[in-house]
Structures are given as structure tokens and as C-alpha cells.
Amino acid sequence: MLFGPVALCACATLSSMPIDDSAVDGRRFAVHGDLQTQVDSLARPLLAAGHTPGLVVGVLGPDGVMTTFGYGVTDTPQGLPIRGDTLFAVGSVSKGFIAEVAVVLVNKGVLRWDETLETLLPSTIPLSRDARKITLLQLVTHTSGLPRQTLSVEILTSFVHYLFTGDNFYRSLDDNQIMDDLAGFRRPARVEPRYSNLGYALLDYILQRRTGKKVNELLAENITGPLGLGHTGYDAGSLPGYARRAIGHAGDQPKFIRRGRTVPDWHFSSFMVGAAGLYTNADDLLVYARAHMRPTGYPALDAALRDSLTVRYDRPREAAALAWIVDDIGTQKITYQVGFIGGYSSYIGLDTRHNIAVVVLQNSFNWTNNIGHRLLLRMGEAEDEKARAAQSRPFTAP
Secondary structure (H helix, E strand, O other): OEOOOOOOOOOOOOOOOOOOHHHHOOOOHHHHOOHHHHHHHHHHHHHHOOOOOEEEEEEEOOOOOEEEEEEEEOOOOOOOEOOOOOOEEOHHHHHHHHHHHHHHHHHOOOOOOOOEHHHHOOOOOOOOHHHHOOEHHHHHOOOOOOOOOEOOHHHHHHHHHHHHHOOOOOHHHOOHHHHOOHHHOOOOOOOOOOOOHHHHHHHHHHHHHHHOOOHHHHHHHHHHHHHOOOOOEOOHHHOOOHHHOOOOEOOOOOOOOOOOOEOOOOOOOOOOHHHHOOEEOHHHHHHHHHHOOOOOOOHHHHHHHHHHOOOOEOOOOOEEOOOOEEEEEOOEEEEEEEEEEOOEEEEEEEEOOOOEEEEEEEOOOOOOOOHHHHHHHHHHHHHHHHHHHHHHOOOOOO
């Protein structure tokens, strides 16, 4: 059967990341310190406290300049230094890419947002009355009412095993079992964003069924190829730099593995590939972030990326765009995604008003990943401070 608000490995929110309002402190860093100093002040304490063996912080400035700051090592005890081109698994940040593939296909007329599972899935799959009404747009915005994953003996057993070993427990979402419980699905009484790996596994299935192509082909054709993201893909072993990738480590999870121990990579082969299987690096993610705010030279892709940031379910916290989340924090609006997967934590955040972005990748599973929010808030406040200072200067005629 499907289960409701219970989540095996994360809370039932969209972000799975606690938002700390104290992140607005130190906002005027343009006056009090340079970018390197600010990033150091946020990143180095994580290493000093043993929270992660390494991390990389990438920053896109308002002038379009991209800078990365690497800390720590890819592995312990004899790892390589973390750099901007170091590969990481990014977990659910993958969802942003596959959602934007869906946007491109909708804009091309291959799919429609209002199409329902009744037409998107084969007629041989039994669907409840509520399941038949789920739309493509609801899958992409996490508003379908589907739970995070199915509740079955297999997934519960796999989860317990994961707590002691770190092994992937989402295997049952990676094959045709994702369809098994749709016949009994009942939509919650309250319609609101509700994070669902199951919904994105269905999205993967639908994209492959409608186009006849695997998600790695769709990603290359529609996103990574046009943007020149040569270090981003689902087949990690084929990516440049794989041999020196960041190795995942236990952190807040798995509960019964000591923090700092290495944990296994998670591998997917079917319907969870697009939802959680992406490997990439900070350099590529900064290019990807910039493409959402500056022209890429591909008008159709520009339109799709802008559309992906449009809020479809509005609220002050965790407003739902297309895989992206939008929060009002302090005086700033941040559009972001987070990912947590076997030994890794990832963050990508945009401030579209100031055309700035921050990427944070850790090779440890840590729920708290507020560096990105804190840095974006400080940068946004600094830009506002500059604007206020410019307005207050007396006008001098030429």
C-alpha cells in the first residue's frame, strides 16, 4: 500500500533542509569582508568539527563571474584535494534536470501539463479513480498527493539494512514495482506540495515511454549538450574525472555507521535514474545556474529554464516551482534545490533578482546544509546595500 506523511529517510517537506532565519546575520559583507573570507568563515567550521571530509562552494557573481572554493579531500585518510571539477553524486538535484527536460518536451508539444496518468501510462496498469486524475504538472510540482515512496516489506527491510550498511534502499522505485500500488491510491484531502520520489520515478517512466529514449539521451539532447556540461550525467563511470571523484561518507545518516566512514555509492538503472542518479561538479552546476538567468544562445532552452522557475503553488515557505523550491527569507527570495543521497549532500540556489547563485557540494550526508542560503543572503544584502549607497550619493551634473 502507499503511505502518507511518513518518510523513511527525510522529512515530508520539499526541501528536506531546515531553514534557519538566523542565516541573515552578517548581511553586509561587501563592507566587512571579501568573498574568500566569507566563504571560508562558513565552510571551514564544518571541516574543523568533522562534519564532512570535504566540500566545494561555487559562486556566480552578479557580473557573471564564476568562482569555486575547495576544502578538504575526496576521501579519508589519503584523498585528493576537492576542486571545482571534482565529481559528486547530487541526489535529488537530479530532479531539476529531468523536470526541465519535461518542460522542453511540453513546449515542443510532445507532452501536455494537463495530461493525466490515465493517458500517460499503459491501459494495462490498474489505476484508482484518484490515480487516473493525476496530471503531469502535479508530478513535476510534487502536488499529486503521492507519498515519498511505497510502504512495503521490501522497502522497510531495505531501509533497516541501509541503516547499518549505507546500501541503496530505493531499489523498489527503480523498476515496475512503482506501478503496483496505484490501484489503491487515495488522494489526500488537502492539496499541497508533498515531496514524492515515487512521483518522479513515474515521471522518468512517462518520459521514456512517450519519447522512446532513455533519460540519459533526453538529458544530453535537451540540457547538458546545449549548455556544454561535459562533466554532468547519469553514467558516472564515463564522466571525466570519475577516478578522482569525491567519495561518499556517513554523516547524520546512516544512523548506525560512524560519522566519517565511507559508504557505498547508490546505483540506479531504470526509473530512479533521472530522479536521483546524477553526477556533476560545481563548475558545471554554476554554468547550469547561470543559464537560468542569462541567455544561453538557445531560445527554446532559455524559455524552458525560465518557465521552470515559475511558482505553480504559492506560499511564503517552500513555494513549488518545477522541481525548484522558492522561499522568502529576510528581504531576499531564494530559488533552490537540495539533494541527499548515500554519503553526499548538495545544494544549488539562485537569487534571480540579483543574478547570483551558490552551489555547495559535500561528500558527507548532512541534513543541515545552510552554507548556500547564508551566502546567498549575504550577497543579496550586499547588492542591496550598494544600490542604497548609490541612490544616496548626491547627483553631480556632468
